[in-house]
Amino acid sequence: MQIDKNLWFRTITLEREFSRRGESISRGKLQDALQIPQAQAQDLIFALENKDVIRATPDTFEADGERALILADVHIPFQDKLCVDAIMEYGLEYKPTTIIIDGDLIDFYQISRFVKNPQKKSTSTEIEETKKFLTEMRHNFPDAKILYKSGNHEDRLEHYICQSATQIYDLVSDLLPVKLNLAGLNIQYLTEPFAVGKLWVLHGHEKPGGSYNPEYVCNVMWKYIHDHFIVGHFHRKQQKTFKNISGHTFWTGSLGYCAGAMDYAILNQWTQGFCTVDFSRDGNFRAYNHEISDGEIF
DSSP, rough: OOOOHHHHHHHHHHHHHHHHTOOOOHHHHHHHTOOOHHHHHHHHHHHHHHHGGOOOEEEEEETTOEEEEEEEOOHHHHHHHHHHHHHHHHHHHOOEEHEEEEHHHOGGGGGGGSOOOOOOOOOHHHHHHHHHHHHHHHHHTTTSEEEEOOOOOHHHHHHHHHOOGGGGGGHHHTHHHHHHTTTTTTEEEEOSSSSEEEEEEEESTTTTTTTOOOOOOOOHHHHOOOSSSEEEEEEEEOEEEOOOOOOOHHHHHHHOOOBOOOOOOOOOOOOOEEEEEEOOOSSEEEEEEEETTTTOOO
């Protein structure tokens, strides 16, 4: 049995949403939501029941001589202009061949499950501001490969659609990439962890428990990944190396965020930052995890 990877990821998203609502997913619900034949829905239900032994092949990208700039958690419209401008200016000198946006570029404040201030910007305004951000990025880096990994805030749109319009999910499941004109900007949108050379890129929300224990991000995430990785999500600049019994060392890092004051977690220990990574031909790399304060890079 072969299952299209994109269809499988959409199925996982639906299962999570039904579980959050206290409902079980069924063949009929999958058929209605995805508009697929009964036999295909049955195969997906079988896969869900046995997903602990199913391993999807991740997207991987060549790393031969790549110079990557990685940022996360801009949370538009809460972005910090000094922080973002500092990263873009650094990038113009660094000249990255790859730019990775590691989730939560957009906040989707008005469709979160939390209590909202109705005077804050609308969802459509957030999308327009995010589209402008990406358009300017493409203008500044016309030849760079840009990879956009979804985070839990991008997932808010999909969850909202699942909750409010399950019957037309298949018609709008790609709404965000379309609205942001990612195809026109030649930006690749990824919803699952991927690897550039030997470095795994995750947003960080993929781990059970979400934002649990941000004081020790690298220690906690290492228990799930056991490989080189970079994550966002926790808004904390951290890095740590681990060594296995064979003597192989693994670099792990957590990115600072790129937003300013937000409407939640008013008291926090967050730090701003970004990362640059220089790759060698064999996929090995040297990472530089930078911190930013008042627009100054450290």
